[in-house]
Amino acid sequence: MIVTHFQSMVIFALAVSLAFAYLSKEKMDERVRYAVWAFLAFLVVAIGIGWLTYPFSR
Amino acid sequence: MAETQKSSINPALALVAAAAGWFVPGLGHALLGKWGKAMVYFFAVALLAVVGLRMRGNVFSSNAADAFDMLGFFADIGNGIFYFLAGAINPAGANVAIAAGDYGTRLFATAGVLNFLCVLELLQIGFGSREERRTAA
Numbered sequence: 506m507i508v509t510h511f512q513s514m515v516i517f518a519l520a521v522s523l524a525f526a527y528l529s530k531e532k533m534d535e536r537v538r539y540a541v542w543a544f545l546a547f548l549v550v551a552i553g554i555g556w557l558t559y560p561f562s563r
Numbered sequence: 564m565a566e567t568q569k570s571s572i573n574p575a576l577a578l579v580a581a582a583a584g585w586f587v588p589g590l591g592h593a594l595l596g597k598w599g600k601a602m603v604y605f606f607a608v609a610l611l612a613v614v615g616l617r618m619r620g621n622v623f624s625s626n627a628a629d630a631f632d633m634l635g636f637f638a639d640i641g642n643g644i645f646y647f648l649a650g651a652i653n654p655a656g657a658n659v660a661i662a663a664g665d666y667g668t669r670l671f672a673t674a675g676v677l678n679f680l681c682v683l684e685l686l687q688i689g690f691g692s693r694e695e696r697r698t699a700a
Binding site: 507508510513516517519520521523524527528 | 599600603604606607608610611614617618662663666667669670673674677680681684
């Protein structure tokens, strides 16, 4: 299976944020808010760290 | 009244549900009638496990060489049926010489730990305090 690094990160963020939302929140609107927030946080933090460490990669 | 019914799950049933939930992710919640959670947990664990295996991630066995391998085994065994079907899902086997294989290893381990969290929630429903049971249910 050919999955780019970004795609695998998106799959990871999607699955984990969805499961965490259902584990930690009771109401559906809270779950949706938490899942969206966690998903975006995963992506923003990962991309941010990627950019921050880019100068040290060579 | 609804709260009381939610909290009155037989601990023995919770144990059976926890075992079922470990073997097939989401099955334990399905046994307790929590279909929404069951589907989400199965989707999340199956997605991570299958993609991780298809990326040729490593699956740790019980005869670990060191402590880290043993830790990896404990994470992987959380996948239940996906652990035992790993060879069928990815007949090519692991290849951690490429980055994708390394990422696949992490995805598969994450799926296992995620499923353990779902099993812990089932145990919390059966054995936790009234407040914990209410929150988990």
